[in-house]
Amino acid sequence: MSESTVRPDPAAPEGPAPDRVRVAVIGAGNMGGPVVRTLLASGVRPENLLIANSTPASGERAAAELGATAAASRAEAVAGADVVILGVKPYQILDLLTALREDLSPHAVVVSLAAGIALAPMEELLPDSQPVARAMPNTPISVGEGAVGLMRGSALTDAQHALLHALFARAGVVVDITEEQVHAFIGAAGSLPAFVFVLVEAMTDEAVRLGLRRDLAGALVQQTTLGAAAMLRETGMHPAAAKNAVSSPGGTTVQGLAALEREGVRAGVAAAMAAAAETSRAMTER
Ligand SMILES: NC(=O)c1ccc[n+]([C@@H]2O[C@H](COP(=O)([O-])OP(=O)(O)OC[C@H]3O[C@@H](n4cnc5c(N)ncnc54)[C@H](OP(=O)(O)O)[C@@H]3O)[C@@H](O)[C@H]2O)c1
CATH class of the missing domain: 1.10.3730.10 (ProC C-terminal domain-like)
Known part of the structure; x- marks a missing residue:
């Protein structure tokens, strides 16, 4: 992975600190759950980390277990969020984005955890200026010894990129990869x-x-x-x-x-x- 860097360019503009951002996690399951734990460990405040699952009851269970906040609905989780993390199954990602796009803040960074869904179809559903990224984690992030591969969409600013590195800082190792490299990343880290x-x-x-x-x-x-x-x-x-x-x-x-x-x-x-x-x-x- 010669193009990868373990940390963002130190010359890149600093984004807001994790303790000042509001994050929505839509789908805190087997992978979204460890991502929530990582975000909290990286400094996101529990009251600023909203979870919405398939039902409000499931969201409440996950929020209680993970130490975050349950949202009454997906729309409530997404409203005012600086970062929206999609932890649903790959086949649900594009339908979920279609349902959520009216509720997204224009500056909200949409981050998909899904394997197999490229940046392009997500970007096509959203305004050109909406920042989009992919984060490919593995389950050892739940003990701070995992790996996350970050892929940048075309509208993601350097400050937003730096924010994503800061949000995943406690995952273990965070590397920048291209979408072409994600398949090797899945062989070498995801799976x-x-x-x-x-x-x-x-x-x-x-x-x-x-x-x-x-x-x-x-x-x-x-x-x-x-x-x-x-x-x-x-x-x-x-x-x-x-x-x-x-x-x-x-x-x-x-x-x-x-x-x-x-x-x-x-x-x-x-x-x-x-x-x-x-x-x-x-x-x-x-
Ligand atoms: N598992 C891994 O090792 C791994 C590694 C890298 C990437 N990923 C990616 O992570 C994503 C999730 O996989 P997973 O294994 O974590 O699946 P999972 O355990 O089934 O979790 C999916 C979550 O999405 C929620 N959900 C389902 N439909 C929803 C809806 N309409 N609105 C809001 N939330 C909804 C589920 O809620 P309920 O709990 O209420 O059903 C559940 O919390 C996939 O895209 C996968 O490609 C997984």
Whole structure:
């Protein structure tokens, strides 16, 4: 992702601080919920973070659980909002925008979380000057260790772009990506947690088969997975160098690595990521 930057250009104009903006989240479900938690952690005030779900009762439940404010209706959530986040399913995005467009403030930044819905069809439904963006998160943002890929629409100003970075600051890492890169992003971040969960499950099951109690097996595998990633991030070591450094001739690790390669784990992981990216591309082109 050579065009990506982890932070906005420091020379870019500063937007308003998160504690001064009003945000509407339409659809605080499996992904919208963690986004609400991220926004609150980044400084949005609970009274300025309004949630509308499919029914007022569902919005109230989500707001109570997440520590935000329930709106009586989608229109009430959107009225006066500086940022409107759409967390509904992809097939609902364009109908929802059509229903909401009369209620949007002209300056409101519309941010879709949806996979497969490009900026262009959203922009076509709205006035040319309405700022639109896409944010592609993954679920580890719920613990502040996730990733968000931001895509800019044509009317988004530098100040609004800086505001989106500030709003997602507590997600983990926030990167700017192009819509062409979003498919790779889904393979490398959006869908990747599920692949890691499968690997962690498999390693835990094997540790139990080898004789460890399940709670101990889980703790060891989780800590080691976390530690290996943290070590690469903090030292900047290449993964191959880190692997070679623990492979003594004829030793336990190198024998394990040979088995890993024989079983095709590397090819399996690559196939999983490619399938996610290809599906994202196909969904967008439909
Ligand atoms: N899950 C992921 O890992 C992930 C990752 C990246 C992006 N995304 C994107 O996130 C979006 C949401 O996915 P999800 O997995 O979070 O789905 P979800 O759990 O089903 O959440 C959808 C939310 O939308 C609400 N909703 C449905 N119809 C509505 C309406 N007409 N007006 C207002 N709210 C409405 C639902 O309310 P109720 O709770 O009342 O039904 C629910 O809170 C999708 O576009 C997806 O592409 C998901």
